[in-house]
Amino acid sequence: MKRTRTNYAMVRRLILKDWYLNRWMIFGSIPAGLASLAIVLTGKQVAFMLCIILLCMVIVGVGAQLAMVTTVNERKEQTLAFIMSLPVSWREYTAAKLLANLIIFIIPWLALTAGAIGVLCLPGATHGLIPFTAIMAVEMLITTCLIVVAGVITESQAWATVGIFCSSLGINGLGYAFAHLRGISAYMWGMQVRWTPTAWTVLIAELLMVPLLLGTAFFVQSRKTDFL
Amino acid sequence: MNNLSVCMEGVSKRYPHFQLDNISLDLPQGSILGFIGANGAGKSTTIRILMGLVRQDSGTVRVLGHAMPAEQTAARLEIGFVSEDMRLYGAPTLAWHMNFVSSIFPRWNQAYAETLLRRFDLKAEQKIKGLSHGQRVKAALLLALARQPRLLILDEPTTGLDPVARREVLGELMAVLTDEGRTILFSSHNTLEVEQISDRIAFIDRGRLIAVEEKEDLLDRWRRVRLVVSPGTALPQLPGVVEVGGSDRLPVLTTSQFDPAVISMCQDRGATVQSVDPMTLEEIFVANVQSRRELQLA
Numbered sequence: 008m009k010r011t012r013t014n015y016a017m018v019r020r021l022i023l024k025d026w027y028l029n030r031w032m033i034f035g036s037i038p039a040g041l042a043s044l045a046i047v048l049t050g051k052q053v054a055f056m057l058c059i060i061l062l063c064m065v066i067v068g069v070g071a072q073l074a075m076v077t078t079v080n081e082r083k084e085q086t087l088a089f090i091m092s093l094p095v096s097w098r099e100y101t102a103a104k105l106l107a108n109l110i111i112f113i114i115p116w117l118a119l120t121a122g123a124i125g126v127l128c129l130p131g132a133t134h135g136l137i138p139f140t141a142i143m144a145v146e147m148l149i150t151t152c153l154i155v156v157a158g159v160i161t162e163s164q165a166w167a168t169v170g171i172f173c174s175s176l177g178i179n180g181l182g183y184a185f186a187h188l189r190g191i192s193a194y195m196w197g198m199q200v201r202w203t204p205t206a207w208t209v210l211i212a213e214l215l216m217v218p219l220l221l222g223t224a225f226f227v228q229s230r231k232t233d234f235l
Numbered sequence: 236m237n238n239l240s241v242c243m244e245g246v247s248k249r250y251p252h253f254q255l256d257n258i259s260l261d262l263p264q265g266s267i268l269g270f271i272g273a274n275g276a277g278k279s280t281t282i283r284i285l286m287g288l289v290r291q292d293s294g295t296v297r298v299l300g301h302a303m304p305a306e307q308t309a310a311r312l313e314i315g316f317v318s319e320d321m322r323l324y325g326a327p328t329l330a331w332h333m334n335f336v337s338s339i340f341p342r343w344n345q346a347y348a349e350t351l352l353r354r355f356d357l358k359a360e361q362k363i364k365g366l367s368h369g370q371r372v373k374a375a376l377l378l379a380l381a382r383q384p385r386l387l388i389l390d391e392p393t394t395g396l397d398p399v400a401r402r403e404v405l406g407e408l409m410a411v412l413t414d415e416g417r418t419i420l421f422s423s424h425n426t427l428e429v430e431q432i433s434d435r436i437a438f439i440d441r442g443r444l445i446a447v448e449e450k451e452d453l454l455d456r457w458r459r460v461r462l463v464v465s466p467g468t469a470l471p472q473l474p475g476v477v478e479v480g481g482s483d484r485l486p487v488l489t490t491s492q493f494d495p496a497v498i499s500m501c502q503d504r505g506a507t508v509q510s511v512d513p514m515t516l517e518e519i520f521v522a523n524v525q526s527r528r529e530l531q532l533a
Binding site for chain 2 (some may be wrong): 091095
């Protein structure tokens with residue numbers, strides 16, 4: 008069986024199409040994100056925590072909503088037939104959906120992670136929180152990947168909702184569990200950064216989850232026999 | 236083989252409650268095939284296999300020389316597809332859709348697209364969500380036709396349209412079709428539409444292809460023969476009779492192998508031929524399906 012090469016120009020067109028169709032939601036999230044950041048300017052520690060929580064909500068919320076709209080709605084609103092009538096392979100379609108969603112998520116996520124770690128690096132800040140912050144930032148990336156992958160594979164609102172539910176549980180449950188691991192909790196509130204083997208293990212395991220989830224999406228899509 | 240736009244051989248696809256069974260279908264280049272079947276007969280599944288959207292369990296499919304589904308993207312570059320369950324994006328305008336599709340198909344003809352805009356009485360600046368169902372079908376047809384496909388696949392495009400819109404779409408489609416020498420597969424359960432458009436006909440029922448032939452040959456072969464039979468005279472055995480209706484004295488025979496010689500054959504056997512009536516495509520389709528279902532039951 009002849010394997011056709013991936014048409015990257017087509018992937019780019021599909022990504023731009025999804026961003027264009029959802030441009031108001033993407034643009035709308037910017038003022039919400041900026042408003043959250045403005046809170047930090049008050050200079051209080053409580054304001055910093057509030058800012059982080061609000062930003063997480065905005066980023067994860069937009070990521071989840073975008074995933075639902077670009078994957079589940081495409082089938083629900085029967086626009087999938089239009090897209091699949093074009094010269095698009097399952098590989099290009101899957102790549103476009105994953106990238107369209109993850110790029111939108113990763114830009115503010117990187118800014119937020121860098122910002123949070125930057126603040127923690129300031130003199131007088133609790134430097135010991137840096138490993139835990141990095142672990143939780145990657146946890147956010149995993150949960151978004153999970154929602155997007157669930158949406159792409161199942162194209163089902165119910166399963167995407169299950170993905171969102173699992174992601175929420177993941178952030179809270181795993182966050183709590185990681186914060187109580189001896190190798191992390193012992194140094195978390197200290198003034199020195201301690202990258203313990205436990206912290207590294209958790210972080211590397213999380214990072215490996217990302218390609219594993221994305222690979223799962225491609226694997227499941229390659230096994231599908233019906234695309235409409 | 237080279238002048239076949241579509242070549243399906245022994246194609247089967249099994250679902251829990253439906254099976255497409257051993258479909259073999261050839262579509263010569265430049266022909267217009269009317270694909271007729273009741274709802275759930277397997278038309279859309281066959282078309283999705285042709286488009287590479289559904290992978291067959293067995294059998295081979297070649298579309299415009301490309302093996303499907305392996306070479307589906309190359310094939311779809313030359314296919315225009317409109318189906319009943321296809322929707323365009325609601326928020327953007329038709330112009331956005333035209334721009335999007337034209338960026339993908341190198342053979343997109345903008346001048347032709349603008350001609351179709353006028354012919355279909357559409358406005359490029361209008362948002363799709365503001366269009367009526369009939370206008371949306373026309374917009375989808377425009378997007379399929381202006382890419383100048385070698386093969387046009389229309390899967391029940393007129394379903395759900397009111398009679399006026401259906402007539403408009405069909406009229407405009409027929410006008411467009413006369414311009415081109417492309418191969419067309421037109422699926423519908425509305426036999427009148429298919430009869431108007433097609434030069435070849437395929438019947439599908441319960442996942443099986445039960446007839447594929449030239450429309451004129453099909454219409455010529457099928458007749459309803461009205462006889463007057465004297466009491467005590469046996470009904471003449473005619474070739475290809477699929478249905479016997481009417482009464483004992485005034486039987487009506489439906490035959491799929493009509494020949495003028497049948498008339499003299501009846502007269503030789505003591506029956507008077509009252510009339511020989513041509514049948515519509517719908518009558519032929521229904522008689523064909525019913526006789527095969529009865530055969531299956533027997």
